[in-house]
Amino acid sequence: MCGIFAYNGKNNTVPFLIEWLRNLEYRGYDSAGLFSINNSWEFVVEKAVGKVSNLATQVEKNIDKNISYSNGIAHTRWATHGKVTQENTHPHYSQSERFFVVHNWIIENYMTLKSELEEKYNFYSQTDTEVIAKLFEELFDGNIISTLEKVTEKLVWAYALAVIDKQNPQTLVGAKLWSPMIVWIGQEWVFLSSDINAVSHVATQFTTLEDRETVVIKNGKYEVFSLGNKVEKDFEEVDDRFQAADKWLFETFTEKEIHEIPTVLRNSLKWRINFETKSIQNETLNELNEMDFDRIEIIASGSSYFAWVVWASWFKELADIQTEVRISSEFLYEKFIPNKKTLYIVISQSGETADVRECVKMIQQKDCNTFWIVNVVWSTIARMCDMGLYTHSGIEVWVASTKNVIGQLAVLLTMWISLGLDRNLQMKDAKSLIEKLWELPAQLETQLAESQKYTDLAEKYKKYNNFFYLWRNILQGTAAECSLKLKELTYLHAEAYSTWELKHGPLALIHEDFPVVAINPMWSLREKSISNIKEIWARNGTVLWVISKNDSYREIYNDIIEIPETHELLTPFLPLIPLWLFSVEMAKKLWKDVDKPQNLAKSVTVE
Ligand code: F6R
Numbered sequence: 001m002c003g004i005f006a007y008n009g010k011n012n013t014v015p016f017l018i019e020w021l022r023n024l025e026y027r028g029y030d031s032a033g034l035f036s037i038n039n040s041w042e043f044v045v046e047k048a049v050g051k052v053s054n055l056a057t058q059v060e061k062n063i064d065k066n067i068s069y070s071n072g073i074a075h076t077r078w079a080t081h082g083k084v085t086q087e088n089t090h091p092h093y094s095q096s097e098r099f100f101v102v103h104n105w106i107i108e109n110y111m112t113l114k115s116e117l118e119e120k121y122n123f124y125s126q127t128d129t130e131v132i133a134k135l136f137e138e139l140f141d142g143n144i145i146s147t148l149e150k151v152t153e154k155l156v157w158a159y160a161l162a163v164i165d166k167q168n169p170q171t172l173v174g175a176k177l178w179s180p181m182i183v184w185i186g187q188e189w190v191f192l193s194s195d196i197n198a199v200s201h202v203a204t205q206f207t208t209l210e211d212r213e214t215v216v217i218k219n220g221k222y223e224v225f226s227l228g229n230k231v232e233k234d235f236e237e238v239d240d241r242f243q244a245a246d247k248w249l250f251e252t253f254t255e256k257e258i259h260e261i262p263t264v265l266r267n268s269l270k271w272r273i274n275f276e277t278k279s280i281q282n283e284t285l286n287e288l289n290e291m292d293f294d295r296i297e298i299i300a301s302g303s304s305y306f307a308w309v310v311w312a313s314w315f316k317e318l319a320d321i322q323t324e325v326r327i328s329s330e331f332l333y334e335k336f337i338p339n340k341k342t343l344y345i346v347i348s349q350s351g352e353t354a355d356v357r358e359c360v361k362m363i364q365q366k367d368c369n370t371f372w373i374v375n376v377v378w379s380t381i382a383r384m385c386d387m388g389l390y391t392h393s394g395i396e397v398w399v400a401s402t403k404n405v406i407g408q409l410a411v412l413l414t415m416w417i418s419l420g421l422d423r424n425l426q427m428k429d430a431k432s433l434i435e436k437l438w439e440l441p442a443q444l445e446t447q448l449a450e451s452q453k454y455t456d457l458a459e460k461y462k463k464y465n466n467f468f469y470l471w472r473n474i475l476q477g478t479a480a481e482c483s484l485k486l487k488e489l490t491y492l493h494a495e496a497y498s499t500w501e502l503k504h505g506p507l508a509l510i511h512e513d514f515p516v517v518a519i520n521p522m523w524s525l526r527e528k529s530i531s532n533i534k535e536i537w538a539r540n541g542t543v544l545w546v547i548s549k550n551d552s553y554r555e556i557y558n559d560i561i562e563i564p565e566t567h568e569l570l571t572p573f574l575p576l577i578p579l580w581l582f583s584v585e586m587a588k589k590l591w592k593d594v595d596k597p598q599n600l601a602k603s604v605t606v607e
Pocket of ligand 1: 301302303304305347348349350351352353356399400401402484485
């Protein structure tokens with residue numbers, strides 16, 4: 001989604017702004033722009049629809065290379081208010097073209113503000129951000145910080161803002177409410193960014209602004225204020241939790257990230273499991289065991305939601321804890337009956353997803369316990385909740401989530417073993433599970449080595465427009481997740497359905513051009529599902545069967561994907577890599593942009 005980057009310092013800002021906007025590209029966006037100025041009041045405004053490379057070409061053509069600009073703001077826009085046009089691209093400016101603004105998130109009362117301002121000002125765009133620029137002019141009192149506070153007081157809901165007043169060309173100001181804004185310092189410059197991954201490999205220290213804090217940056221020095229009072233901030237060192245987003249030798253980020261999975265899994269497990277003693281060792285999990293709760297409610301969206309679906313039934317059945325899984329956007333608008341004996345767990349790769357974050361607010365307002373499972377270090381949700389665990393998946397750059405889903409599953413599994421041991425899970429069962437977990441990363445590595453197979457399958461299946469992904473029981477989350485990946489990467493229709501439920505209606509859709517991806521390895525419900533697949537086969541259905549390597553029953557399929565055998569509880573992990581790679585190869589064959597699927601964004605920061 002939208003991304004902000006701002007720079008104030010001694011060097012020429014323009015190349016920095018373009019370069020760092022490229023680091024925000026992974027979030028998904030449809031236009032980009034920048035404003036830069038120097039102490040002699042020379043300035044440049046450029047906006048381009050499409051990729052940052054379009055903006056770069058435009059800048060290359062239009063700007064005078066002998067001029068250096070020391071203060072600048074830049075933005076990638078993911079359209080919400082108004083179409084993808086140059087007029088709607090940020091930065092937006094006030095009537096006199098004095099105040100330039102970039103903004104993330106949504107101002108819910110912008111229509112009201114706009115109709116009040118329209119008597120006096122002409123609007124050139126359909127955006128909510130232009131209202132902020134006009135408000136600056138309307139409320140300016142001679143001091144940019146007090147004006148910023150007056151402006152933000154009028155805004156309903158969330159924002160991260162960076163603003164430059166052309167009359168004060170050395171100064172840059174920023175503010176935030178519910179949307180992240182990070183201040184980075186280096187030797188001769190200060191950066192602002194809305195994304196913790198974007199500039200971490202060049203900065204030495206960073207701090208995050210709290211809600212309603214404002215920052216003033218002048219000549220490479222900064223000051224932070226809260227409601228007019230100066231605030232001293234603690235800075236963190238940038239360390240190896242932040243790695244530069246690099247594609248290495250892979251054709252797409254997606255493939256690179258899928259190939260990182262065995263490492264992600266090893267990392268995630270090593271933080272919490274001692275494989276020598278086959279025991280869980282983690283302070284947070286110990287603390288969790290001390291807490292008094294008899295129910296878990298799990299809240300997430302998209303792939304993070306499907307990760308929970310996988311494990312919820314096991315929490316319930318094996319750790320004896322009543323567990324509900326909720327889609328965050330629905331949870332938010334249903335009647336909330338707070339329960340002090342419920343542990344509310346939120347899960348999010350980005351730690352910024354708007355509806356998940358709003359759920360945390362709602363739960364905390366009722367004094368209930370919140371626990372996070374998040375990937376992005378220092379993200380909003382991680383900082384809001386009472387306690388939590390990182391997935392340690394490293395930076396996930398592409399829009400569709402893969403390696404982090406595995407990281408989430410690993411955390412959930414460790415949590416489940418820890419909670420289970422405190423309840424009715426036997427030590428010997430936990431140990432045998434931990435033994436199998438130890439083997440899992442190597443098993444996943446063997447799957448990665450078979451990528452030619454998925455290319456061949458994609459060649460054969462690219463002609464179909466509709467797919468069923470069939471599941472039963474613990475495989476539901478896996479099937480739903482893999483069908484989501486096919487949809488988002490190829491734009492084909494894919495639906496996850498219970499194998500048994502099929503005959504209660506959807507079987508009517510089955511014919512040879514409507515393939516089913518039947519996920520049915522060796523596990524307790526294998527026999528029963530075979531009968532259902534036979535029903536599809538009898539109706540000339542096309543079957544792509546995900547089957548265990550050592551399964552000798554091989555009669556009713558058109559194609560197979562073989563997966564290694566493991567502990568039944570770990571089965572949901574194993575179809576993921578093959579079916580994700582299948583989707584990637586399908587997308588490539590259909591000439592889709594694998595890393596940046598149409599209409600989607602990485603951090604969904606608007607409701
Ligand atoms: C799908 C995907 C999305 C995200 C969803 C939640 O591949 O990436 O469905 O899972 O937008 O995002 P997070 O986990 O950041 O809250």
